[in-house]
Amino acid sequence: MLKILGYLLISNFPPSILATGTRDMLLSATIKTHRKLRSCGVDAQLHVFEAMSHSQYLASPDIPEGKEFCKEIKYFFDRYF
Numbered sequence: 001m002l003k004i005l006g007y008l009l010i011s012n013f014p015p016s017i018l019a020t021g022t023r024d025m026l027l028s029a030t031i032k033t034h035r036k037l038r039s040c041g042v043d044a045q046l047h048v049f050e051a052m053s054h055s056q057y058l059a060s061p062d063i064p065e066g067k068e069f070c071k072e073i074k075y076f077f078d079r080y081f
Helices: 002-011 027-039 064-080
Strands: 016-021 044-049
Touching: 016 027, 016 064, 027 044, 044 064
Parallel strands: 016 044
Antiparallel strands: none
């Protein structure tokens, strides 16, 4: 019963954009979340940035990774909102 409820809750989740870095302590959790969302039919994007820690790509918008992710966020919002 709990699996069915979990599936129903996740399958109604809105389109999602997830990001992490290869040095992020939440890398594994972010990947698992992405897989779970996709397995339930949610349109979810995952962006993994090499050698970045948690949110480093957002804290430094002038670095190439920050610029790239800002473009991805804009594309995501243009597509869904």
